[in-house]
Amino acid sequence: MAELAIDANNLTHKFGSVTAVSSLNLQVEKQRIYGFLGPNGSGKTTAIRLFTGLLKPSAGTVNVLGCHLPKDTESLRRQIGYMTQKFSLYDDLTIKENMQFIARVYGLPPKEQKARLDELISIYQLEKLKKQLAGSLSGGQKQRLALACAVMHKPKLLFLDEPTSAVDPENRREFWEQLFDLCDQGITILVSTHYMDEAERCHKLAILDNGIKRADDSPAQLMADMPANVIEISTDNLRQLKQQLIALPEVVSASQIGAHLRVLINKSIVDPIAFLKHSRIMSSKAELNIVRASLEDVFVLSTSNKLMPASQVSKAQL
Amino acid sequence: MMSLLRIQAIVIKELIQLRRDRMTFGMVIMIPLVQLLLFAFAINTNIRHIPAGIVDQSQTALSRVLQQTVAATSMVNFTRHYHSLPQAQAAIDRGDVRAVLIIPKDVAQRLVRHTSIGFGLPPASDEETSRPIAQWLVDGADTAIASSIKSLRNMPLAELLDKPVNRNVPTFEVTLLYNPEQRSVVNTVPGLVAIILTMTMIMFTSAAIVRERERGNMELLITTPLASIELMIGKIFPYIFIGAIQVSIILGLGHFFFNVPINGSLWQLTFATLLFICASLVLGLVISTLAKNQLQSMQMTVFILLPSILLSGFMFPYEGMPEVAQYIAEGLPATHFIRLIRGVVLRDVAVVDMTFDMLWLMGFTLLGLMAAVLRFKKTLD
Numbered sequence: 001m002a003e004l005a006i007d008a009n010n011l012t013h014k015f016g017s018v019t020a021v022s023s024l025n026l027q028v029e030k031q032r033i034y035g036f037l038g039p040n041g042s043g044k045t046t047a048i049r050l051f052t053g054l055l056k057p058s059a060g061t062v063n064v065l066g067c068h069l070p071k072d073t074e075s076l077r078r079q080i081g082y083m084t085q086k087f088s089l090y091d092d093l094t095i096k097e098n099m100q101f102i103a104r105v106y107g108l109p110p111k112e113q114k115a116r117l118d119e120l121i122s123i124y125q126l127e128k129l130k131k132q133l134a135g136s137l138s139g140g141q142k143q144r145l146a147l148a149c150a151v152m153h154k155p156k157l158l159f160l161d162e163p164t165s166a167v168d169p170e171n172r173r174e175f176w177e178q179l180f181d182l183c184d185q186g187i188t189i190l191v192s193t194h195y196m197d198e199a200e201r202c203h204k205l206a207i208l209d210n211g212i213k214r215a216d217d218s219p220a221q222l223m224a225d226m227p228a229n230v231i232e233i234s235t236d237n238l239r240q241l242k243q244q245l246i247a248l249p250e251v252v253s254a255s256q257i258g259a260h261l262r263v264l265i266n267k268s269i270v271d272p273i274a275f276l277k278h279s280r281i282m283s284s285k286a287e288l289n290i291v292r293a294s295l296e297d298v299f300v301l302s303t304s305n306k307l308m309p310a311s312q313v314s315k316a317q318l
Numbered sequence: 319m320m321s322l323l324r325i326q327a328i329v330i331k332e333l334i335q336l337r338r339d340r341m342t343f344g345m346v347i348m349i350p351l352v353q354l355l356l357f358a359f360a361i362n363t364n365i366r367h368i369p370a371g372i373v374d375q376s377q378t379a380l381s382r383v384l385q386q387t388v389a390a391t392s393m394v395n396f397t398r399h400y401h402s403l404p405q406a407q408a409a410i411d412r413g414d415v416r417a418v419l420i421i422p423k424d425v426a427q428r429l430v431r432h433t434s435i436g437f438g439l440p441p442a443s444d445e446e447t448s449r450p451i452a453q454w455l456v457d458g459a460d461t462a463i464a465s466s467i468k469s470l471r472n473m474p475l476a477e478l479l480d481k482p483v484n485r486n487v488p489t490f491e492v493t494l495l496y497n498p499e500q501r502s503v504v505n506t507v508p509g510l511v512a513i514i515l516t517m518t519m520i521m522f523t524s525a526a527i528v529r530e531r532e533r534g535n536m537e538l539l540i541t542t543p544l545a546s547i548e549l550m551i552g553k554i555f556p557y558i559f560i561g562a563i564q565v566s567i568i569l570g571l572g573h574f575f576f577n578v579p580i581n582g583s584l585w586q587l588t589f590a591t592l593l594f595i596c597a598s599l600v601l602g603l604v605i606s607t608l609a610k611n612q613l614q615s616m617q618m619t620v621f622i623l624l625p626s627i628l629l630s631g632f633m634f635p636y637e638g639m640p641e642v643a644q645y646i647a648e649g650l651p652a653t654h655f656i657r658l659i660r661g662v663v664l665r666d667v668a669v670v671d672m673t674f675d676m677l678w679l680m681g682f683t684l685l686g687l688m689a690a691v692l693r694f695k696k697t698l699d
Contacts, residue, residue: 052541077543088538092338093331104327105542 005030005157005188006051010060013046020046022211023060028190028204033183035202036192037299043211044192045085048159051190052082065157078106081150085161087142091135095126095145098134099152106153120148124178139166143175151182158182160191164198176201196295205295207302214302223293228252228301229272230293233261235286244281253300264297320551324544328552336556342522346560350514350567357510358503358576361633365466370394371415373406376425384421384452391473393466394419410457417467418455425451432475451475496581496664504579507572508659509632511565511591512652515598516626517619519561523602524615526553527694532611546694550687554599561595562588569663582662590662590669593679594655600686601651607693626652654678 006028013021021043028034036044049055051064053073062069067076089098099120103113121127124144129137134145143163150158160179164172176198183189191202199205199219206216215222235241238261245254245263252264265272273288282288336342374381389396398415400406406418422428428451458464497504527549530536539549569587572578580587601622609615627633629643630652636644647653654675661667669676 054537054540074543077541080541082538082541084534084537084541086534086537088534088536090331090335090535091533092335097331097334101327101331102542104323104330105539105544107321107323107543110323 003030004028004063005032006034006062006064006190008051008060008062011047011050011057011062012059013043013050013055014058020211021050024211024213026206026213026216028188030188031183031186032203033179033189033191033201035199035205036190036208037194037196037199037205037295038192038208039194039303041210042208044208045161046211047208048082048161048190048192052080052159053077078153079156081153081155081158083143083146083150083158083160083163085165087134087146089134089142089146089149092133094131094133095137096121096130098145099149102149102152108153116152120152124148140168140171140175143167143171147175147178151187156187158187158189160189162192162194164193164195172198196299199299200295207299209303215298219295222298223295226293226298226301227267228264228293228297229267229269230291230297231263231265231272231276232289232291233263233276233282233286234259235261235283237283241281245276248279250275252304255300262291262297264301320545320548324548325552325555328544328549329555332553332556336560345518346563347567349518350564351571353514354507354510354568354571358507358572361502361506364500364502365462366392368394368417368463368466369397369415371398371400371406371409371418372396373400373403373418373420375423376421378426380426380429381421384425385419387475388419388470388473391470393470406455410455413457416457416460416463420453420455422452428452429475501577503572503576504664505660506632507568507576507578508663509630509656510572511568511659512594512630512655513623513627513632514564514568515561515591515594515655516652517623518564519557519595519598520602520605520619520622521616522557522560523553523599524605524609524619525612526603527606528609528612528615546691547687549694550603550690553603554596557599558592558595561599562591565591565595578663580663581666582668583666586662586669587659590655590658590676593658593669593676593683594651596683597651597655597679597686600683600690603690604686604693607690622650626650629653631656651679651682 004027006026008024008026011021011024011026012019024043024047026047036047038044046055050057050062050069053064053069053076056070064076065079067073067079069076090101093101096117099117100113103117108116121130124147126141126144126148129141134142137145143166147160147163150160164175167175179189179191191198193199202219204216204218205222207214207222217225233241238256238259242254242256242261245251245261250266250269252266254261254263256262263276265275269275273290276282276288372385374385385396388394394417396419398409400409400418403420406415406420409415410418428449431449432451454467454470456464456467494500527536530539565587569578569580573580602619605615605618605622609618625646629639629647630636630650631647632652636647636653639647657675658669658672658679661672662669
């Protein structure tokens, strides 16, 4: 087994009576991009804060880069970078001033400071902006600045909490290229997101829902292991059909995508097309096709209450 | 292990932010300037020109001379004349005048028999023959006005008659040190240093930590290796200079415009002021770790500021306050600083000789800093 950057066992965190993270077991290998996929309030941010020592676990253990938390929090802080969900640099400082501030706080010797700043300014294309106040930057520019500051001290492990939520698709692509560059330099990255396309880029992925890990594996494996078939139906009167389909116990989910209905059917049904055709609610004109599963299907399936596949249940509770 | 580089990072950041925040920057200069001008002119315990009325029942040359003699003290301004006592009383009720002088019909007889005149030598204790020559009716609600008029009770009357004064030898001789001319600014301006510093210093730092939290910067700071003591020191440091600038403005203007003497050495003054600036900044930091938002920190600042103005000895003498109020006053840094700065500026006492107040401020600063550091946790829970 490869060396672990993060090793969490039974990690739990409660805010009063609310359990934000529940018995989380997570192993993140070094030099990987690991994704946290989950809806808002699923415990992604809390989990990241537990890994960075910002929150103390209510139960369980967590070991990050060989440091036991919360005991070794201070020594861990020099080795990790953390990009917060909300922009947390100073709006009333310029890009350069913000970067200088971070460099000093991380104790970069003044001689190295200038070289490191120049390097980061060129990597993250901040040359033209460096005298602008951070508060006046666009979402994409802010995020480049935040990333530059998060990697200022060359951390071994980088936490990114929904880094692209205020960024357009063009900048998002660019951003991910930069993440892979960092990963290539040996940095481990843990990134939380609620975008499927982003989650799909990760080496490995954990799906969180209500503080519980529903599944974790590589995106391809998750899609392959999905305990349901995906059927695309094109016919008339999709809204009504959808309601009728959802009422069937074998149908996990149905959602309209343009002129189609995308239906997830439990894998225990061997021939889903025949099953649907014989269900009598389908008009004879309807076209039915089995299609490839997407990550969204995995996500819908893992967070659905209707079907919790036995294999995943046992995996999540290990 | 404290790192100078990290403290420096905070200091530079604070200075840049301060420079960009024109409102705060303006406050640094404007607060001491405006308050000095306001208070130095306004707070005056020597009351003059009290609006007064007169009821002259005598209508003689003597009564008019008496009137002029009283007016010449410039303690009162006779603005109205009334024909009768009820009229005068009504005028006081309405607030037209604060006092009325009633000159009786027999003012001349009263005057000649008055002991200070010394005609005919009647026994001084004989109330039949020696009576006050006129009466004051005063709105006594304001004790300061009342006592001013009361001070007219034994006004010398020799000028009324061309006669040498029958000098009274006072029981005590009083020598007024440090402020022989009895100008209130001399006492007010050094005290004002304490009030203005209390206001601005606490206000600056009380917002310091809360603002980081409100603007979301705290999440960044606590993930860095920055230690809380480094953050606290870095936050205090720039404002020490700002406090020093404010003190220079107040005492400088006080010295050149209002002629307030600075008798002690500037070193002593600097030492006393630094002690107080640090104590106030630390108090602000403690508030900042307690408050949940900037509004709360502001409210707490006012909560400290009011007693600092009223109980510290700035407005009323400490010795005159009831014991409970004195205990409260002892808990305020401003009280101790007002003693120190008045000692240094007016009486040229060395700070070390006022040991208790000096040690109190030092102790307060250290304890406050410890409290702030302990209260500030680098975690979110």
